[in-house]
Every structure is written in structure tokens, then in C-alpha cells.
Amino acid sequence: MDSVALLRRLVQIPSPNPPGDTRAIADFVAERMRAIGCAVRQLAPEAKPEALNTIAEIGRGEPRIMLHAHIDTVPIAATEAEKWSVEPYAGDIRDGALYGKGSIDDKAPLASMMLAMMDAAKQEALAGTLVLVAAAEEEVGGQLGTKWLADAGHLPACDFIIVGEQTGNRVAIAHKGVMRAAVRTSGVSVHATNPDRGVNAIVAMSKVIAALDGYHRELSERVHPVVGRPTCNIGVIEGGSTANAVPDACAIYLDRRMIPREDPEAVKAELRAVIESLDLGPAAADIGEFVYSPWFDSAVDSEYASAFMACVSEVIGDDPGPVGYLPGSDAKHLMEVARGDMIIFGPGSYEVAHAADEHVTLADYQATTDILLKFLRRTLYH
Ligand SMILES: [Zn+2]
Incomplete structure (x- = not known):
């Protein structure tokens, strides 16, 4: 499955929250990750069993690098439905962009991270562990999603964490x-x-x-x-x-x-x-x-953060940041799990999210994937 087909498939699995039933998309991620040889866990809190999370790991030992993206989306509001010029769950491509509810928030970052896992799986061995967290409940605050996963001890301590959100492919290190x-x-x-x-x-x-x-x-x-x-x-x-x-x-x-x-x-x-x-x-x-x-903030001093900034500059040919991120994110729930730096990173603008005709340009999506692959090559591949 190529990268565009993968993103389209993710958009075609609706996961609006409310109601926040992520079982279908969590299963899709789990199945793809099992197929490439990852160790996969699927977890949901007792209070909301349909809020299913998928955690996939590949490699072993230290360092541990986490790729985190949420799998729920906002719902399509009644006033928004008539403003869509395409079918919101079809994943149509128009003028070099893929359209759909959740396309940019957060399925493009998720797809890039899945592609990174697939690339890592092709290596003979990794110099550490790569962890993908496909998390439920972000759009309603993450209490029964990432916060629950972290508090219940389901997430390993990580040396570097990349939280996928819309930062224009720049490195964001704080939100309010x-x-x-x-x-x-x-x-x-x-x-x-x-x-x-x-x-x-x-x-x-x-x-x-x-x-x-x-x-x-x-x-x-x-x-x-x-x-x-x-x-x-x-x-x-x-x-x-x-x-x-x-x-x-x-x-x-x-x-x-x-x-x-x-x-x-x-x-x-x-x-x-x-x-x-x-x-x-x-x-x-x-x-x-x-x-x-809570707010979130981090530094970009570590070798991983520095390497990531360099990869961003090389791919986008522009200032990598650091920048701030205006909306909140699940990064705030990961501060206890981060034993190193944590960044927010992904294609496009959050202003395109949560609105009619949500879309991601294929060029931005490709750049996100390229940056992740370049970074893994530099840090986890032998
Ligand atoms: Zn988001």
C-alpha cells in the first residue's frame, strides 16, 4: 500500500469523538503493525471500552523513541455538514491535497508515523526501540486516552517523543x-x-x-x-x-x-x-x-532534538523553529513518560483542522514522512 493509499484508508475509517469509538481504526493500525513484525498491544480503559488505543513496538533496548498520534477526530457539526464540498470520509484528492475529516488532524501524522514504522521494520536491526502510540480520546481532552495510558503504566519511558499535530512541519516545543x-x-x-x-x-x-x-x-x-x-x-x-x-x-x-x-x-x-x-x-x-x-513545554537540547531539527531544515529548506503550538495536545499527558525532549510536529495548520473541507497537501504529508525517515536513519538505524 503506498503512502497516499494508506492515508486515504485511514480517512475512510470514521472515528468521530464524540462518540469516540476508535475500535475500527485502532484495529486497522494494529493489523498493519503486526503484519510488519511489531509487538502490538491494544488497550482501553474500563470506563470506556470502545476508546481503544494501539501501541506497537519494534526493536529492543535503549534508546526508546516514541511516535504519538491520536486516532479520534472531531465530529462533523450539523452546521458544518453542508459546507463540505467533498464527501468527508471518502479521502478525495483535489489539486494536490487529500480531503477528509481527520485528514490533517490527525491521520496524516499517523500515516507518516506508520510509514516510519514500516521503514524501521525493513532494517536488519535497530539501535534501540521505536514505539508507535495510536491514541484515542485526544479530541475530548485525553483523560481516558493518553493520560490513562500514562497513568496506568502502559507507556514506556522514552528518550525522545514526537507528538503528531499540525505545526507546518516545524518543531513545536510548547503549548498553553x-x-x-x-x-x-x-x-x-x-x-x-x-x-x-x-x-x-x-x-x-x-x-x-x-x-x-x-x-x-x-x-x-x-x-x-x-x-x-x-x-x-x-x-x-x-x-x-x-x-x-x-x-x-x-x-x-x-x-x-x-x-x-x-x-x-x-x-x-x-x-x-x-x-x-x-x-x-x-x-x-x-x-x-x-x-x-496542563500546559506543555520542552527543550530542544538533546542529541535527538538537535538531530530532528537538522532533518527538518534539510527537508523543508527553511527555519525549523522551535515554535509554539496554539491548541493543546496530548503532549501535556506525556511529560511523566518523557525522560528526554518532546516535540510536537506534523504537516499543515491546525486552522484547517476542525472545519469543513479539512485537507492536507500531499507535498506537506510527504515532507513529514521524509523528515521522520531521515531522523530514524540518523538515530536508530545502524
Ligand atoms: Zn489533533
Whole structure:
């Protein structure tokens, strides 16, 4: 099966999440990897047995290099379906690009990694172990996918990890984390004929919003070299039921992006301090319902990372990075497994992912594969 046929076949096995049933695609990867002589394990958490992961290994001993790609995709939203100009699970090729849901996120990186495994399998012996992790659940946060695999001890410690995502074939070494929270204000509801007898929760919230907006602007003083600044966005507001009553409750939901090395507990404390510093009179405000997703960062100092950067430069003929990656990735769940550097790498832009007419250019896909093969030749082949 050639490289284009392999990618098309992966696109033709739908794996939208939700619902997150990855059994068919995990089985396909497992079958191909067994056929070339890999040791293959298929694992799923008890809490979601249909979220099947496949881990394939070839070679033995040290060093261990991990290739990681997720096998689930986002679903096709109802509003998105009519915007597709091709059949989303056909894998059509048009103007030098392969189209389809999951084509770039994350099936092109997965296909390049499978091709790398196939190339490694052709060698007489490897100077170490190559591990392919085809992971479920990334699109819903990875808790029952890569995080579960890592926490349950199913992933070996690795000297170098490549997480496949859309970095324009550059080497990404960091992404932000996220702290979500809700702020609720409470007041006293009365008839709108005499609002001064009540306590308006929406008016109180307007002070909270202004303060959080100021906090967002102050955050711009903290700059990370590759992912930029932390941010605080208020994304949802709820409150009141009718114009002729003073509202006694209002809520907002916020998204605080954290740059690497920001301490989540310190971020919670900052947010609490913003709310507690306000004079809201008789109204009350409370922040809580925190949900945290970690940031990731790495260096590119090791011999493997340096070798990888060199391979990228040679193939793309341009600056290999390092760069930041704006969306999150499963890299955040692999930090305990990494005993060396970890990078995010793959073809194209994440802006093409999660949208109608998702596609990957065949040239970018080929470059991803070429870089992986060149890197293996330099590090694992005798
Ligand atoms: Zn992805």
C-alpha cells in the first residue's frame, strides 16, 4: 500500500469523538503493525471500552523513541455538514491535497508515523526501540486516552517523543494550558418599579467583568518566547429573566490560558484576588468550578532534538523553529513518560483542522514522512 493509499484508508475509517469509538481504526493500525513484525498491544480503559488505543513496538533496548498520534477526530457539526464540498470520509484528492475529516488532524501524522514504522521494520536491526502510540480520546481532552495510558503504566519511558499535530512541519516545543472557571454574583430581586430596593446581580457582574478585562490586559506583560502571552477571556454570560425585575443572579464563564511554568494554584489565587478586591456593596461574588488542563513545554537540547531539527531544515529548506503550538495536545499527558525532549510536529495548520473541507497537501504529508525517515536513519538505524 503506498503512502497516499494508506492515508486515504485511514480517512475512510470514521472515528468521530464524540462518540469516540476508535475500535475500527485502532484495529486497522494494529493489523498493519503486526503484519510488519511489531509487538502490538491494544488497550482501553474500563470506563470506556470502545476508546481503544494501539501501541506497537519494534526493536529492543535503549534508546526508546516514541511516535504519538491520536486516532479520534472531531465530529462533523450539523452546521458544518453542508459546507463540505467533498464527501468527508471518502479521502478525495483535489489539486494536490487529500480531503477528509481527520485528514490533517490527525491521520496524516499517523500515516507518516506508520510509514516510519514500516521503514524501521525493513532494517536488519535497530539501535534501540521505536514505539508507535495510536491514541484515542485526544479530541475530548485525553483523560481516558493518553493520560490513562500514562497513568496506568502502559507507556514506556522514552528518550525522545514526537507528538503528531499540525505545526507546518516545524518543531513545536510548547503549548498553553487552560484554567476554566465560573463567577457567580448574587443580589436581591424586586420589581423594576423601584430597583433601589433590590440588589442587581448584573450590575455587580459588570464590575467583575471590567476587573477581569483589566487583569487580561495586565497579563500581556508576561511573555513566553514561543507561545506568547497568557490571556483571560469571558466567553459566556447568563443572568436575569425579564426587563421588569431586578435580577438576583448572574454568571459568567471564563477561559484563562496559561503559559508554560505558570502555577495553576497561583492562577486560581490571582483570579480570586481580582474578585475579592472589588467593592460590590450588598451584592456578593464568588469564583469557582475550576477546571484545569496542563500546559506543555520542552527543550530542544538533546542529541535527538538537535538531530530532528537538522532533518527538518534539510527537508523543508527553511527555519525549523522551535515554535509554539496554539491548541493543546496530548503532549501535556506525556511529560511523566518523557525522560528526554518532546516535540510536537506534523504537516499543515491546525486552522484547517476542525472545519469543513479539512485537507492536507500531499507535498506537506510527504515532507513529514521524509523528515521522520531521515531522523530514524540518523538515530536508530545502524
Ligand atoms: Zn489533533
